[in-house]
Amino acid sequence: MHEMSIAEGILDIALDTMRQNNGIIIHSVQLDLGLMSGVEPDALLFCWDAVVKGTAAEGSKIDIHTIPITGQCLDCDAVFDVQNYAFICPHCESKYINTIGGRELQVTSIDID
Numbered sequence: 001m002h003e004m005s006i007a008e009g010i011l012d013i014a015l016d017t018m019r020q021n022n023g024i025i026i027h028s029v030q031l032d033l034g035l036m037s038g039v040e041p042d043a044l045l046f047c048w049d050a051v052v053k054g055t056a057a058e059g060s061k062i063d064i065h066t067i068p069i070t071g072q073c074l075d076c077d078a079v080f081d082v083q084n085y086a087f088i089c090p091h092c093e094s095k096y097i098n099t100i101g102g103r104e105l106q107v108t109s110i111d112i113d
Ligand SMILES: [Zn+2]
Pocket: 073, 074, 075, 076, 077, 078, 089, 090, 091, 092, 093, 094
Protein backbone atom coordinates (compact mmCIF):
# COMPACT_ATOMS: atom_id res chain seq x y z
CA MET A 1 0.00 0.00 0.00
CA HIS A 2 2.05 2.95 -1.25
CA GLU A 3 -0.55 5.39 0.08
CA MET A 4 1.22 5.11 3.45
CA SER A 5 4.48 6.56 2.11
CA ILE A 6 2.51 9.21 0.21
CA ALA A 7 0.68 10.18 3.41
CA GLU A 8 4.05 10.44 5.20
CA GLY A 9 5.38 12.66 2.43
CA ILE A 10 2.36 14.95 2.65
CA LEU A 11 2.75 15.10 6.43
CA ASP A 12 6.42 16.09 6.03
CA ILE A 13 5.41 18.93 3.72
CA ALA A 14 2.67 20.04 6.13
CA LEU A 15 4.94 19.96 9.20
CA ASP A 16 7.75 21.82 7.39
CA THR A 17 5.28 24.48 6.27
CA MET A 18 3.90 24.79 9.78
CA ARG A 19 7.39 25.31 11.28
CA GLN A 20 8.31 27.87 8.64
CA ASN A 21 5.18 29.80 9.58
CA ASN A 22 5.68 29.39 13.34
CA GLY A 23 2.45 27.42 13.54
CA ILE A 24 1.59 24.89 16.21
CA ILE A 25 -1.30 22.96 14.71
CA ILE A 26 -2.39 21.74 11.28
CA HIS A 27 -6.13 21.78 10.66
CA SER A 28 -6.35 20.56 7.11
CA VAL A 29 -4.40 19.96 3.93
CA GLN A 30 -5.74 20.61 0.44
CA LEU A 31 -4.54 18.15 -2.13
CA ASP A 32 -4.92 18.00 -5.89
CA LEU A 33 -5.17 14.37 -6.88
CA GLY A 34 -5.34 13.30 -10.50
CA LEU A 35 -7.52 10.35 -11.43
CA MET A 36 -4.45 8.75 -13.00
CA SER A 37 -2.14 9.41 -10.06
CA GLY A 38 -2.52 5.80 -8.99
CA VAL A 39 -3.55 6.88 -5.49
CA GLU A 40 -6.73 5.52 -3.93
CA PRO A 41 -8.37 8.48 -2.12
CA ASP A 42 -10.00 6.25 0.51
CA ALA A 43 -6.73 4.48 1.22
CA LEU A 44 -4.91 7.81 1.44
CA LEU A 45 -7.46 9.17 3.95
CA PHE A 46 -7.11 5.99 6.01
CA CYS A 47 -3.30 6.24 6.00
CA TRP A 48 -3.46 9.94 6.85
CA ASP A 49 -5.36 9.21 10.06
CA ALA A 50 -2.64 6.72 10.96
CA VAL A 51 0.45 8.84 10.21
CA VAL A 52 -0.79 12.03 11.91
CA LYS A 53 -1.26 10.36 15.30
CA GLY A 54 0.96 12.06 17.88
CA THR A 55 1.92 14.90 15.52
CA ALA A 56 0.78 18.52 15.21
CA ALA A 57 -1.55 17.32 12.48
CA GLU A 58 -3.43 14.84 14.65
CA GLY A 59 -7.15 15.11 13.97
CA SER A 60 -6.60 17.08 10.76
CA LYS A 61 -8.12 16.08 7.48
CA ILE A 62 -7.11 16.01 3.86
CA ASP A 63 -9.45 17.72 1.41
CA ILE A 64 -8.93 15.87 -1.83
CA HIS A 65 -9.65 17.80 -5.00
CA THR A 66 -9.98 15.26 -7.80
CA ILE A 67 -8.43 16.31 -11.10
CA PRO A 68 -9.97 14.74 -14.20
CA ILE A 69 -7.91 13.05 -16.85
CA THR A 70 -7.22 15.41 -19.73
CA GLY A 71 -6.16 14.17 -23.11
CA GLN A 72 -4.95 15.91 -26.23
CA CYS A 73 -5.55 14.38 -29.61
CA LEU A 74 -2.34 13.98 -31.61
CA ASP A 75 -4.31 14.08 -34.87
CA CYS A 76 -6.59 17.12 -34.45
CA ASP A 77 -5.10 18.80 -31.33
CA ALA A 78 -8.44 18.75 -29.50
CA VAL A 79 -8.17 18.88 -25.71
CA PHE A 80 -10.84 17.00 -23.79
CA ASP A 81 -11.69 15.28 -20.52
CA VAL A 82 -11.18 11.55 -20.74
CA GLN A 83 -14.28 9.75 -19.47
CA ASN A 84 -14.16 6.20 -18.15
CA TYR A 85 -10.55 5.81 -19.29
CA ALA A 86 -11.69 5.88 -22.92
CA PHE A 87 -8.67 7.34 -24.67
CA ILE A 88 -10.44 8.16 -27.89
CA CYS A 89 -10.77 11.65 -29.34
CA PRO A 90 -14.43 12.78 -29.18
CA HIS A 91 -13.91 14.95 -32.26
CA CYS A 92 -12.14 12.72 -34.76
CA GLU A 93 -12.17 9.33 -32.96
CA SER A 94 -8.41 9.08 -33.12
CA LYS A 95 -6.80 6.71 -30.64
CA TYR A 96 -3.55 8.69 -30.60
CA ILE A 97 -4.03 10.58 -27.37
CA ASN A 98 -1.43 12.35 -25.27
CA THR A 99 -2.37 12.50 -21.59
CA ILE A 100 -1.74 16.05 -20.39
CA GLY A 101 -3.55 16.02 -17.05
CA GLY A 102 -4.68 13.60 -14.38
CA ARG A 103 -1.40 12.52 -12.78
CA GLU A 104 -1.34 15.37 -10.24
CA LEU A 105 -0.38 14.68 -6.66
CA GLN A 106 0.22 18.07 -5.13
CA VAL A 107 -0.41 19.87 -1.86
CA THR A 108 -2.06 23.16 -2.83
CA SER A 109 -2.65 24.72 0.58
CA ILE A 110 -2.40 23.97 4.27
CA ASP A 111 -4.59 25.39 7.02
CA ILE A 112 -2.33 26.16 10.00
CA ASP A 113 -2.65 28.00 13.29
ZN1 LIG B 1 -8.92 14.24 -32.65
